[in-house]
Amino acid sequence: MRSVALGLSMLAVSAGMASAAGKLNLYCSAQEEWCQVMARGFEDATGIDVDMTRKSSGETFAQVKAEEANPKGDVWWGGTGDPHLQAAEEGLTEPYVSPMRGELHPWAISQAESAGDRTIGIYSGGLGFGYNSDLLAANGLPEPKCWEDLTKPEFKGHVQMANPNSSGTAYTTLATMVQLFGEDGGFDYMKRLHANINQYTKSGSAPIKAAGQGETTVGIVFMHDAVAQTVAGFPVVTVAPCEGTGYEIGSMSIIAGARNMDEAKQFYDWALSADAQNLALGVNAFQVMSNVAAQKSEFAPDLSAVKLIDYDFKKYGSSDERKRLLEKWDNDVSTLPQ
Secondary structure (H helix, E strand, O other), X not given: OHHHHHHHHHHHHHHHHXXXXXXXXXXXXXXXHHHHHHHHHHHHHHOOEEEEEEOOHHHHHHHHHHOOOOOOXXXXXXXXXXXHHHHHHOOOEEOOOOHHHHHEOHHHHHHHHHOOOOOEEEEEEEEEEEEEHHHHHHOOOOOOOOOHHHHOHHHOOOEEEEOOOOOHHHHHHHHHHHHHHHHHHHHHHHHHHHOOEEEEEOOOOHHHXXXXXXXXXXXXXXXXXXXXXXHOOOOEEEEOOOOOEOEEEEEEEEEOOOOOHHHHHHHHHHHOXXXXXXXXXXXXXXXXEOEOOOOOOOOOOOHHHOOEOOOOHHHHOOHHHHHHHHHHXXXXXXXXXX
């Protein structure tokens, strides 16, 4: 009987330790493999149990908004910065100044300062597209080098991008065209591009995965996602468009009213460390990380060689502007015949 009592006592101690370690509900908007390695890496580092949900950044924003009165998530990690900035503006996320900020690139801190410290930059990446070189040759198509090339009649049915309502990548595309060509010119471009689109996907990285698999010729994505397909062995060529392009600052936010606030802050600090950011290389995530000491892959796109626009994150991440542009895209672009 004594051994049974001792066993029960040890079980109780073990359960108590597990409880003391805490838990974290993580909403993740990066690629599935990266989300998994971040969740498991934090568990290994802290003993805190992580329940991870992966959705695109637009979908996650909608979920955080829907759960405002009864938050279920603690941290939102990854995805383009625009919806994180909108969440900050609407008070859906919590201000937090991490002691890790001294280790970060200025662009990551600038993202935080523009949002009243309700979000922070964790990686950056340039927008572009990739194409399947085998399919391009099989269809006798010219090599696309510019945004304008994707609107040519011969590319009809050969281009894929995500829906800007669900995908931060696609919203960045829409906001980029407006900044690159002016609002009228940007929407004119989106209309002409629409005529060549074969599918609007839910996820921002899905179009280039489809290109890698030979399901579409061109996918509009962040360039690091196209590079990942090449490294994985698919015949994908990455293009930095000749006219210039926008870029993202992938972000992280603590959800306002988080049930596990202490654990959320622990994850936030850990995720800004070089060790945590180096986990990206193991899953072929080729973004430029925000910690100055984080390793950079030889395959990562060299953004210094890309013609980047002066992307206005504050304006295009604002609630009113984002809603206005999405509504205009829904009414003026998505309803057109293809």
